[in-house]
Amino acid sequence: MLAVTHCVLDDAALQHLLIEDVPYGDLTTEALAISERAARIQFTARDAMTVCGTEEARRLCELCGATATLHTPSGQVAPPGTLLLTADGTVAAVHHVWKTAQTLLEWCAGVATRAAAIQTAAICGHPDAIVAVTRKNVPGVRQLAVKACRAGGAVMHRCGLSETVLIFAEHRQFLGDESPNTTLARLRRQCPEKRIVVEVNTPAEALQWANADVLQLEKFTPAAVAEVVDLTAQLNTSPLIAAAGGIHADNAADYARAGARLLVTSAPHIAPPRDVQVRFHCA
Known part of the structure; x- marks a missing residue:
């Protein structure tokens, strides 16, 4: 497969995705008073897939203040259990990025996997x-x-x-x-x-x-x-x-x-x- 390993969305577009999901802060995390604790978030392929969007997901993590490591770039074929991305930061940071990054990865991988099958x-x-x-x-x-x-x-x-x-x-x-x-x-x-x-x-x-x-x-x-x-x-x-x-x-x-x-x-x-x-x- 052709690996497209650059980020196609700029920071403004990625920030827009984050704001859409967390427009006024994370009420649950803040109310629990756990925002500043240290945490790690890990994204893993549950399905077999052609990976796509890990570069954007990594940058989303960074924009939330986390330090991210990309393990599987876009274009790679990943069996179930493949580690895609990890990020370390505060609980607030990883909860902020969680659903936006996960959904982006899942949707992009769906499109890429079907294109590869055809x-x-x-x-x-x-x-x-x-x-x-x-x-x-x-x-x-x-x-x-x-x-x-x-x-x-x-x-x-x-x-x-x-x-x-x-x-x-x-x-x-x-x-x-x-x-x-x-x-x-x-x-x-x-x-x-x-x-x-x-x-x-x-x-x-x-x-x-x-x-x-x-x-x-x-x-x-x-x-x-x-x-x-x-x-x-x-x-x-x-x-x-x-x-x-x-x-x-x-x-x-x-x-x-x-x-x-x-x-x-x-x-x-x-x-x-x-x-x-x-x-x-x-x-």
Whole structure:
């Protein structure tokens, strides 16, 4: 897996997460009069997982005044029982960071683990198959979502509208009578450094737009993908074939065997979190 071992959120964003959880202090810890006692917090993988977010969790601990040690960086595959992170500080500090760091680790690991599972399945279908994750993440978490998908060995399909040229049917309905080849030539003049991707919904549309650099086949069956691969192979220029819509670990190999070399999916974004166990110790 690709280890993404830098912190993608700056201190301001991390502080915002902490303030969200502890806006006015920790009432229970303060009322018990234990805030200044020494403590250690330990984060351990309870589930098997592809780890992600330990760098952010470490920095969260530091922002709360604790001294943190990262034991397993993002991108590593961790069996149950793997020590991820420890931090030493006051009881107030470790209780402050507890749930924010734990939840971040669990959510990030869920996304990374599912991305890794789909990528592993795709490679079983063809060694050159690549999983590309869409931008269909929960709003507000894109930086962490991108990190988690990359930690799982996937690439990003696109991180936003500003970076790629992807023509949907929702664009084409406004083009009037302009031919596909005319549209493609115009885009290549306008964006000469970009590959032109066109999403199509039928084999007939795929042939109409076959001069694109990438044909994205939306909700095609593996058999229909294979049909398009065969049809475009007979042309002078063969586009890269991407399969999109409903791609997951159970069918990724089938799509790769059918000839799709890029598997476009949103599935990692709705992965269940992986379980991270937290233990406290008196220091």
